[in-house]
Structure formats: structure tokens, C-alpha cells
Amino acid sequence: MYSIQTKDLKKIYKSGTVAVDGISIDVEEGEIFGFLGPNGAGKSTTMMILTTLLKPSSGEAFVAGYNVATQQKNVRANIGYVQQDITIDEYLTGRENLLLQARLNHIPKDQINSRIDDLLNLVELDDKANDAAITYSGGMRKRLEIAGGLLHRPKVLFLDEPTVGLDIQTRQKIWEYIKKIHNEYKMTIFLTTHYMEEADKLCGRVGIIDHGKIQTIDAPSSLKNALGGGIISLTIEENPSKAELVSKIKQIEFVRDATILDDTITVFSTKGTEVAPVIFSVSSSLGIVIKSVSITQPTLDDVFLSFTGHDLRDDSTQKSYDRRKEYRKMQRMKT
Numbered sequence: 001m002y003s004i005q006t007k008d009l010k011k012i013y014k015s016g017t018v019a020v021d022g023i024s025i026d027v028e029e030g031e032i033f034g035f036l037g038p039n040g041a042g043k044s045t046t047m048m049i050l051t052t053l054l055k056p057s058s059g060e061a062f063v064a065g066y067n068v069a070t071q072q073k074n075v076r077a078n079i080g081y082v083q084q085d086i087t088i089d090e091y092l093t094g095r096e097n098l099l100l101q102a103r104l105n106h107i108p109k110d111q112i113n114s115r116i117d118d119l120l121n122l123v124e125l126d127d128k129a130n131d132a133a134i135t136y137s138g139g140m141r142k143r144l145e146i147a148g149g150l151l152h153r154p155k156v157l158f159l160d161e162p163t164v165g166l167d168i169q170t171r172q173k174i175w176e177y178i179k180k181i182h183n184e185y186k187m188t189i190f191l192t193t194h195y196m197e198e199a200d201k202l203c204g205r206v207g208i209i210d211h212g213k214i215q216t217i218d219a220p221s222s223l224k225n226a227l228g229g230g231i232i233s234l235t236i237e238e239n240p241s242k243a244e245l246v247s248k249i250k251q252i253e254f255v256r257d258a259t260i261l262d263d264t265i266t267v268f269s270t271k272g273t274e275v276a277p278v279i280f281s282v283s284s285s286l287g288i289v290i291k292s293v294s295i296t297q298p299t300l301d302d303v304f305l306s307f308t309g310h311d312l313r314d315d316s317t318q319k320s321y322d323r324r325k326e327y328r329k330m331q332r333m334k335t
């Protein structure tokens, strides 16, 4: 049995916006599965359907074996959900917030205090438990919410953008807690993010989502490996034989293509570290001096770009535009 399964799931809002456009995923028990996508991709909408807060327009979804549209109570009993926006009551203390949530979740009275103590300890908020949440930092608030999502020991934990808006150190801390929770409780975790690094660090598998559609699903490392083994960038001293060098580089094994712009040659290869030394010997045989060389491995950012044709961030800089062009080219070479 899958922890989460969706079949051709669709959500069209009354406004006509197609937020989720035929998503089919299978998430195994105990996986950390991530939805990686830009603003408006349909991540929260999918999560709201899976947590029974929204009805799908068509298609089906099952969580912990229950149908989200027809067995909502069973689904809710088995999930924890930490929403994208902060939902804690700032005027209550950390402990009071958890007490309130424990009562709402009908946790047996004799277990409430011990569970709260354990969770406050897990997210390292014991010291601050009796302070009003209004005095908490953004990271502490998120930790309190994550503790709240774990109170009834759910089989599946949903985290919608768990670190959005937090600084990098706080984000890293939250990642540690998520890993700790996963190790300790062995639960399935489904998270959404638009941070590459977050998906890379936490998720066993990532689904890249854009415009309501899944573009690809795989382990972060497989996604990166599929793009090939490296982009080699060389700057050379001016030389009349540079065109000949480029054409010779193109004939080297494992080279997909090479381009030249002024004094910079860019080589697309499947095995960057093996190709580079051959380039050195070819250029020295032509008497061409290489001034600098760099080999970059594809990042999840590059993967995203190659599947969607655009960046995760909205502010496209010239650099990302150039990289986009490079990747379109690589895609063409692959086909």
C-alpha cells in the first residue's frame, strides 16, 4: 500500500484557474517526498486536496489508504499538516498552543502532557515553552507548528513550505528537525518547497511541478546525473587556430557539443573530468594557451531549468537567461 497515491488529480478553481492539472504520484511508506516548484505551481492546492481541505475537481487521491474525498475523517486521523502560513496563537505560550491542539485532536487526556514534553524536547523549545509565542522568532514558531503537527503521531506528515521566509541558518536547523523526526518516527513526509537546496538535502524523491503538472519524478541525484557529467568552460589566449580547436574538441569521445564566444569555449560533455585532459593535449598540439578552465556539475537548479525551460525564481537575470539557452541546447542535443 502506498502512503500517498493520486490518480490524474485535477483542481480547477471557480475563477477558472487550473491549479492542478492531472497529477499522478505514488509515495511509498517512509519516504520523504518533495514537490519542487515556483510560486503558483499548484503545490499548496495539491496539499490541501491531500489533507481534505479542498475537494478535487476530478481524479482520485488516497492517503494512508483512505480516499481523501469520501473518507475524510480517516484521512485526518492519520495525517499531520503544517500549513504554509503561520497558524499558532501568538498570545498563548508554546505549551498552551500545543495543549489547545491536543484537545482539538482528541488526544487521550492522560497522554497529553507527556507527548507535549517529548515534542517540545524534540524541537528544542523546552526552555521557551512557557513564553508567549509572540516572543518567538520565525524559526521557533515553525518548530512549534511542526511539533503541533506531530501530536497525534500521524502516519503521514505534510509540510507546506516548511522554511519559506526563514534565513539560511534557521532553514538548516529546521532541516535537521525534519530529518530527526523522520528517523525517530519513520513516518512518510510529503513536503513542498521552492528551495532547490531543501529538496536536495531532504527528499529521497522529488517531483518537479510547474503549471499544475508534474514534469518529472526521481531521486535528486538521478535527476542531476541524467543531465550529464559536466559543463567545461575554457578561456584561451587569442589564436588563429581557435576554430580548429573547437572542431577537434567536438570529435573527442563523450563530448556532446562545443561552442565558442570570443575567448571562451563551452564544452557540453557527459564525462567532464575525462574530457578535460584530452582538451589540454589537443590545444597544446595546436599551440593554444588555455588561461583558465572550470568544470561545473549540474545542480538541481539546472535540472529544473532543463525540464521547465525557466528558472525557479521570478527575477530572471541575464546569467540565468544565458544558462537557459545553454540548457535548451543540451535538451536539443539529447533528442
Ligand SMILES: Nc1ncnc2c1ncn2[C@@H]1O[C@H](COP(=O)(O)OP(=O)(O)OP(=O)(O)O)[C@@H](O)[C@H]1O
Pocket (backbone or CB within 6 Å): 013, 014, 015, 017, 018, 019, 037, 038, 039, 040, 041, 042, 043, 044, 045, 046, 084, 194
Ligand atoms: N482559492 C483560490 N482561488 C482561485 N485561484 C487560486 C486559489 N488558490 C490558489 N489559486 C491559484 O492556483 C494556482 C496554484 O496556487 P497554489 O497556491 O497551489 O501554488 P503554490 O505552488 O503553492 O505557490 P506558492 O509557492 O506561491 O505557495 C495559482 O495560479 C493561484 O493563483
Ligand SMILES: [Mg+2]
Pocket (backbone or CB within 6 Å): 043, 044, 045, 084, 160, 161
Ligand atoms: Mg503554496
